[in-house]
Amino acid sequence: MAENAIEIRGVTKRYKDFCLDNVDLTLPGGCILGLIGENGAGKSTLIKVLLGIIHKNAGSVKILGRDADRELSDIKEDIGVVLDEVGIPDGFRAKHINNVMKLAYRNWDEKQFYDDLEKFKIPTNKKFKEFSRGMKMKMGIAIALSHKAKLLVLDEATNGLDPVIRDEVTDIFNDFTREEDHSILISSHIVSDLEKLCDYVSFIHHGRVLLNEEKDVLLEEYAICHCSEEQLASLDPAAVKGRKVGRYGAQALVLRDKVPADMNLSPVNIEELFVFMIKEAD
Amino acid sequence: MKCLYVKELWQMRTNGLVYGGLAGLIMLITGAALAALGIADGFFLSWPVFLMAGVAPFADLNDDFKSRWSDLVRTLPARRSDEVGAKYLIALTILGAVSLVYIISRIPVIAAGGMDMGELFKRLALLMSMGSFAPALPLPLAYRWGDRGLKAAYIVTMVLMGMFGGFYSTDSVHDKMSGAGAAVMLGTFAALFGLSWVISARCINKYDR
Numbered sequence: 438m439a440e441n442a443i444e445i446r447g448v449t450k451r452y453k454d455f456c457l458d459n460v461d462l463t464l465p466g467g468c469i470l471g472l473i474g475e476n477g478a479g480k481s482t483l484i485k486v487l488l489g490i491i492h493k494n495a496g497s498v499k500i501l502g503r504d505a506d507r508e509l510s511d512i513k514e515d516i517g518v519v520l521d522e523v524g525i526p527d528g529f530r531a532k533h534i535n536n537v538m539k540l541a542y543r544n545w546d547e548k549q550f551y552d553d554l555e556k557f558k559i560p561t562n563k564k565f566k567e568f569s570r571g572m573k574m575k576m577g578i579a580i581a582l583s584h585k586a587k588l589l590v591l592d593e594a595t596n597g598l599d600p601v602i603r604d605e606v607t608d609i610f611n612d613f614t615r616e617e618d619h620s621i622l623i624s625s626h627i628v629s630d631l632e633k634l635c636d637y638v639s640f641i642h643h644g645r646v647l648l649n650e651e652k653d654v655l656l657e658e659y660a661i662c663h664c665s666e667e668q669l670a671s672l673d674p675a676a677v678k679g680r681k682v683g684r685y686g687a688q689a690l691v692l693r694d695k696v697p698a699d700m701n702l703s704p705v706n707i708e709e710l711f712v713f714m715i716k717e718a719d
Numbered sequence: 720m721k722c723l724y725v726k727e728l729w730q731m732r733t734n735g736l737v738y739g740g741l742a743g744l745i746m747l748i749t750g751a752a753l754a755a756l757g758i759a760d761g762f763f764l765s766w767p768v769f770l771m772a773g774v775a776p777f778a779d780l781n782d783d784f785k786s787r788w789s790d791l792v793r794t795l796p797a798r799r800s801d802e803v804g805a806k807y808l809i810a811l812t813i814l815g816a817v818s819l820v821y822i823i824s825r826i827p828v829i830a831a832g833g834m835d836m837g838e839l840f841k842r843l844a845l846l847m848s849m850g851s852f853a854p855a856l857p858l859p860l861a862y863r864w865g866d867r868g869l870k871a872a873y874i875v876t877m878v879l880m881g882m883f884g885g886f887y888s889t890d891s892v893h894d895k896m897s898g899a900g901a902a903v904m905l906g907t908f909a910a911l912f913g914l915s916w917v918i919s920a921r922c923i924n925k926y927d928r
Binding site for chain 1: 721722723725726729730733734782783785786787788789790791792793794795796797798927
């Protein structure tokens with residue numbers, strides 16, 4: 438069994454008007470974890486704490502089995518990062534990026550970088566500011582993939598991309614995880630992107646992690662129950678994880694094995710699971 | 720650190736350093752020509768060049784905030800203090816380059832008898848003190864308070880530099896200043912620059928932007 442790619446324990450980050458509160462999160466090695474939350478839920482804050490972009494107030498972070506508080510600078514050799522804004526200076530062309538990155542990373546692979554740019558159809562003679570959002574993201578991904586990283590951390594990397602490019606990007610990430618020690622943490626508020634891609638999902642809401650579980654286990658454990666309000670009221674409260682009552686009846690997110698077998702259940706998808714849980718938490 | 724320094728060099732280049740450098744060069748040479756011909760003291764054409772050189776690093780930092788390089792850099796295998804170090808080193812590099820051009824441009828003036836070595840040193844000390852002070856104030860504020868700090872510091876620095884420039888431009892300042900006085904002044908501003916570097920490194924390690 439591979440070691441965990443990421444272990445976050447009790448991480449807290451306090452701002453005046455927001456708190457990332459005692460967060461625990463685990464990404465098993467070789468897997469893809471989707472960090473799902475609405476805008477402002479704390480996804481980017483958590484990723485920034487993970488990468489040391491901002492300081493945490495409490496808690497511990499282990500990345501690729503190593504203590505991030507002590508070895509983060511060295512660990513970053515093995516992490517490829519794509520932030521929601523890629524962060525390349527506007528006037529830079531591919532050659533400038535290559536010249537900087539080959540000095541930044543011990544394992545920078547110039548050939549792979551240019552091969553990826555060709556594969557992603559990114560022009561090498563254009564300035565970064567002239568790129569479309571899709572091209573910028575793909576440039577970020579090319580950088581992240583060109584130094585033999587074992588872990589990719591992607592913060593809202595697919596947001597704002599058109600469906601064709603999102604599909605291409607998804608394929609790139611799937612290719613990356615063919616190596617068994619390669620892992621990905623990807624955050625988004627677009628749940629459908631992550632549903633296709635992820636082995637694990639984690640829901641974050643108002644700075645708290647509501648769940649961190651294997652996707653298939655979640656889809657097996659939970660179901661949508663279609664019933665009347667009376668039937669809903671008769672269910673074991675521990676079985677009901679979310680509810681929606683309308684004019685024509687009720688829908689509830691339930692634990693399959695805690696409701697009577699004769700209930701009308703339908704499979705749940707991650708988006709429904711997320712919406713029900715967030716509404717219940719509110 | 721090396722990668723961040725190279726990034727600064729490329730960024731200066733892509734941000735129009737070539738054109739800025741060319742403009743600076745023309746101003747220094749014109750000033751030198753005026754002085755060599757005895758038409759006017761070229762000092763009034765020199766100090767704006769040193770001011771521009773001093774301002775360049777924090778204009779560059781402003782671009783870092785805009786492009787979000789300030790976040791990306793923290794994902795690279797480098798220490799936060801390297802981020803600061805690269806910025807101060809580029810400030811020194813630019814100041815060094817401008818000083819070198821200034822010295823070279825004054826050789827014909829010295830040859831024509833319009834200036835002696837002592838005078839050259841005094842004027843260079845005044846110019847370098849201005850060029851080093853320009854980034855010394857805003858950079859710690861930017862590393863403490865991010866782009867908000869940078870904007871406030873930019874305004875204060877421009878006002879101070881304008882005042883210094885006007886003060887330095889009057890002939891009486893370098894006429895009255897002794898060589899030792901110029902050396903003390905240069906040493907003081909060098910110490911301020913070093914102190915600014917230390918404070919910036921502490922700020923970046925302690926605070927989040």
